[in-house]
Amino acid sequence: MERKWLKLGLVLSLLWLLALVGIGSSYRTVESSRLQVEELGYGIDSLRSSFIYDAPYRTKMVERQALDLQLIYALRLQIDAFYQKSWLMPDLNQLLFSTDRFIEQAQAYLDNELAVQKLANTIRQTRTQNTNSEALSNKYFQLSANVFEAMYLSEKANAEIFRHVDKIYQESTTLEPPQRQQLQKVLVDVSQVLSSYAQGSYLVDKLISHDVSNHISALEIDYRTLLHHHLIAAVGLTLLTMAGFLVLLFLAQSNPNSMSNIEIEESDPPVAKPVVSVTSSPKVVEAEPQINFDVMLSSLNGDVESVCMLLEVFVADHADDVNEITRLLTDSPEDAQRKAHSLKGVGGNLGAHKLREAAAKVEAAIQQDISQLSGLLDELNECLTIAIQEAKAFLKENHS
Known part of the structure; x- marks a missing residue:
């Protein structure tokens, strides 16, 4: 084969190799992004599965739920950073927006749960400090019972609970200033916590039925399609390169430069x-x-x-x-x-x-x-x- 045909063959091989490396690099990038989105889906499903339990069981799972939410947030940041650096990728903006909404609602739910636990500790500590007054100690016991009832009774009982809390507030005005201020501060915390906690069931329902999982499922289909297109492109490029070699071989044989191919x-x-x-x-x-x-x-x-x-x-x-x-x-x-x-x-x-x-x-x-x-x-x-x-x-x- 003449030298110029060898050069053309070498150039064609290099172009094919460079294009194949580019396709392979893009494939790895898309696959890495797909795995990140898949891991995000696992984290969200794990957190959502903990919301299906009744309130007493969910209360014991707050710490684990908080860790799961931190992992989801870290994955969200990682996906966003990776997405900004990649040009060939499915549109992830809708997923990022839905994930942010899920994180906000989950954080609001956890804040309410943690506030209840903090309030319970505050009532217990304050009651311990006032054990010398049986009447005052009973009021703190009544507040603890009201908080407990608000958490686990039906919403119809909330009005009566708030009336009882208001009655305790009226009674606190007759106490000595230090005891009055201490009890009234606890009463304010109780009112705020119970008001926020009333939204707990609503937040749980929203988190369980959140549409972020639908976006993840749709993206998984897009990722598989895109990866399939990469494979088709690699195979097509290889076939096209082989056709190019055949053309070069034909052209080289039609322009021989030695007598070795004369006697056929x-x-x-x-x-x-x-x-x-x-x-x-x-x-x-x-x-x-x-x-x-x-x-x-x-x-x-x-x-x-x-x-x-x-x-x-x-x-x-x-x-x-x-x-x-x-x-x-x-x-x-x-x-x-x-x-x-x-x-x-x-x-x-x-x-x-x-x-x-x-x-x-x-x-x-x-x-x-x-x-x-x-x-x-x-x-x-x-x-x-x-x-x-x-x-x-x-x-x-x-x-x-």
Whole structure:
């Protein structure tokens, strides 16, 4: 294959490799993003599953829920940062927005739960500080009972609970200033906590039915489709590159630069083995140029040394072809036909069209009508003789 074809093949290989590396890099980026979104979905599902329990059980799971929410928030930040750096990715804006809403609602729920626990500790500590007053201690016990009832009784009981808290507030006005201020502060905390906690059931329902999981499921389909397109692109690119190599191979074979691909043996149908006597009068061929040296130089990019090398091979290997064909007609007609076919190919590569046509006629006559061989062999011999002379003259001129 000529050097320029090798260069083109190398360039094509490099382009294919670079494109394949680009597709592979994009595939890894998309796959990493898909795994992050999938992990976010697992975290959200894990947190949501804890909301299906009744309130007493959820209260014991607050710390674990808080850790799950921190993990979800960290994954959300990671996905956002990764998304901003990637150009080939499904649209994640809707997912990020829905995740933010889920985090806000979950945080509000946890704040309420934590506020209840903090309030319970505050009531207990304050009651402990006032054990010397049985009446005041009973009021703190009543507040604890009210908080407990507000958490676990139906919403219809809330009005009565708030009336009882208000009654305790009225009674606190009769206490000494230090005790009054301490109790009233606890009463304010109780009112605030119970007001916020009343929204707890609403928040739980919103979190369980939140649409963030729907967005994650839709994105998983988009990711799979995008990854599938990457694989199709890689396969298509490879097939296209293979087609390019085949085209280069075809172009290289149609412009040969050596005599190694001149003699191509073909599988021809068997022919009979007749005995031929070449005795007819020779057909006179006009002594006109046979080899087109301009065509040879053009096909070899003006490389005179390569032309000389081919001509030397031609003179050495084909000068006696007509005699060989004549001899083989009796012993092995198939070999004679192949010899004529080889000489036909040589004539084409040398640009010697007359020689090529004469060899083609002999090849066809051996297979179809041997009665015409006598004149055709004389014509072939004349063309070959002139071509050999021209080749020797060119060699002599360019070797001197």
